[in-house]
Amino acid sequence: MIVDGQSSEAIAAAADRLRAGDLVVFPTETVYGLGADAGSDAAVAGIFRAKGRPSDHPLIVHVAAGAKGTQALSHFAQPLPPFAEKLVRAFWPGPLTLIVTRQPGVGAAAAGGQDTIGLRCPAHAVAQALLEACAERGVLGLAGPSANRFGRVSPTTAQHVQDEFGDELLIVDGGACAVGIESTIVDCSRGAPVLLRPGAITRDQVEAACGEPLRDKADLAAPDPRASGTLEAHYAPDAKVRLMDAKALQSALDVLGAQAAHIAVWARSPLKSRSQRVLQRRMPDDAATAAQQLFAVLRGFDAEGAKLIWIETPPDTPEWEGVRDRLQRAAAA
Numbered sequence: 001m002i003v004d005g006q007s008s009e010a011i012a013a014a015a016d017r018l019r020a021g022d023l024v025v026f027p028t029e030t031v032y033g034l035g036a037d038a039g040s041d042a043a044v045a046g047i048f049r050a051k052g053r054p055s056d057h058p059l060i061v062h063v064a065a066g067a068k069g070t071q072a073l074s075h076f077a078q079p080l081p082p083f084a085e086k087l088v089r090a091f092w093p094g095p096l097t098l099i100v101t102r103q104p105g106v107g108a109a110a111a112g113g114q115d116t117i118g119l120r121c122p123a124h125a126v127a128q129a130l131l132e133a134c135a136e137r138g139v140l141g142l143a144g145p146s147a148n149r150f151g152r153v154s155p156t157t158a159q160h161v162q163d164e165f166g167d168e169l170l171i172v173d174g175g176a177c178a179v180g181i182e183s184t185i186v187d188c189s190r191g192a193p194v195l196l197r198p199g200a201i202t203r204d205q206v207e208a209a210c211g212e213p214l215r216d217k218a219d220l221a222a223p224d225p226r227a228s229g230t231l232e233a234h235y236a237p238d239a240k241v242r243l244m245d246a247k248a249l250q251s252a253l254d255v256l257g258a259q260a261a262h263i264a265v266w267a268r269s270p271l272k273s274r275s276q277r278v279l280q281r282r283m284p285d286d287a288a289t290a291a292q293q294l295f296a297v298l299r300g301f302d303a304e305g306a307k308l309i310w311i312e313t314p315p316d317t318p319e320w321e322g323v324r325d326r327l328q329r330a331a332a333a
Contacts, residue, residue, distance in 0.1 A: 003170065003172055003173065011129050013170075018036065018130075018134055019037065019137040021037060021042060023046050023170075025169050025172060026126065026172045027127060027173070028123075029094075029123045030179045030180070030181060030182050030183050031147075031182055032147045033062065033142070033146065033147055034047055034145055034146070034147040035144045036142065037141075038059075038076070038140070038141040039075075043143075044109040044110050045109060047059065052149055053150040057150075058110065058112030058114060058226050059111075059144065059145050059228060060097050060118040060183070061110050061120070061143050062122055062141060062143075064134075064135050065121055068140070071140065072135070073088075075103065076106055076107050076141060077100040077101065077102060078100070080098075080100055081188060083188065083192075083193055083211065084186075084188035084193075086210045086211060087186065087209055088121075091209065092121035093122055093123035093124075095123070095179050095182075095201060096183055096184050096185075098186055098188050099116050099185065099188060099189050100117060100188050100189055101115060102116055102117040110141075112226055115189075116189045118227060118228065120183055126172060147171075151231070151233065151234055152164070152235075153235055154181075154235060155299075156177040156180050158171045160296070177292070178292065179291060180293065180295060181199060181294060181295070181326055182199060183197075183200075183201075184197060184201040185199070185228070186206055187224065189225060192215040192219075193206065193212065194224070195214050196230055197227060197230055197325065200288065200322060202318045203321070231329070235329050235333075236329075236330050236333030237330065239308055240307070240308050241298075241311060241333070242311070243311050243327055243331050244312065244313065245313055246268075249265065249269070249271055250271050253273045253278065260273055260278050261278075263306065264278070265280045265281070266281050266297055266309070267280070267283055267310075268312055279301060283312060287322075287323055290314070290320075290323050294327070295326075298330065
């Protein structure tokens with residue numbers, strides 16, 4: 001059931017459900033999240049069941065802004081290192097997740113059993129209204145992975161979620177997600193910042209804000225903590241995804257000629273096909289707009305019956321890193 005996120009009654013009802021241990025879908029600026037009380041291992045177990053997600057694959061915990069967010073930080077996390085505090089000040093609320101050392105005995109299921117936990121403060125008015133209402137009821141954080149079956153395409157509208165799960169979940173509608181891909185993840189648990197997942201906040205922005213360079217995974221003796229969205233294969237539509245440069249795309253279309261069918265193409269470069277059965281969509285030239293459209297485009301191609309999705313490889317530049325990451329994982333599925 002989809003409810004209006006602008007309605008205070010709907011927010012209160014959703015918060016009541018979360019306090020009772022139920023699941024509720026909520027919007028963020030990145031994607032829609034499948035939420036549960038992060039402090040209740042039983043409630044969080046419902047997320048793993050609904051998604052078909054392995055229980056050792058950790059979830060990101062969403063917290064409110066302001067004083068309630070500060071309370072949630074101290075509840076879930078041990079004191080942050082100075083560089084992590086700088087990142088909080090620079091980017092919260094916003095699309096940045098920090099992996100930090102977890103307080104013992106708190107959020108074990110959401111953390112996938114690890115000693116670290118991922119925390120984020122979303123920059124979405126409806127998400128913040130829900131988090132505030134939850135905090136007033138004693139729920140200090142919402143575990144909230146993307147509201148889709150495990151490994152599939154993330155949802156960026158309430159309708160995407162309903163298409164995936166039907167009417168079995170309460171979905172708080174906050175409109176289309178403005179960012180469109182999941183948050184940047186920075187590990188702050190090993191004494192130096194390490195980028196685990198790229199997103200809308202770039203490497204350069206992270207380094208400038210925290211005042212030190214991002215370290216390479218290979219630089220640190222301890223292994224990376226497990227984190228959301230870092231599996232090699234992820235974000236996959238039903239159709240098979242293949243990345244190619246513009247020349248290879250055009251050559252493939254030329255070889256198939258008028259017989260090409262069940263193929264969808266998302267590209268920045270102008271391409272020609274002799275087949276009327278090839279679906280073509282224009283990829284935006286700027287990374288932010290492409291990111292906002294990415295998951296909706298993949299879902300749309302599935303809905304139109306595509307069996308193959310051919311995508312022009314994004315530029316190898318910092319602002320495109322998040323889009324490249326999602327497409328490479330989709331192609332690996």
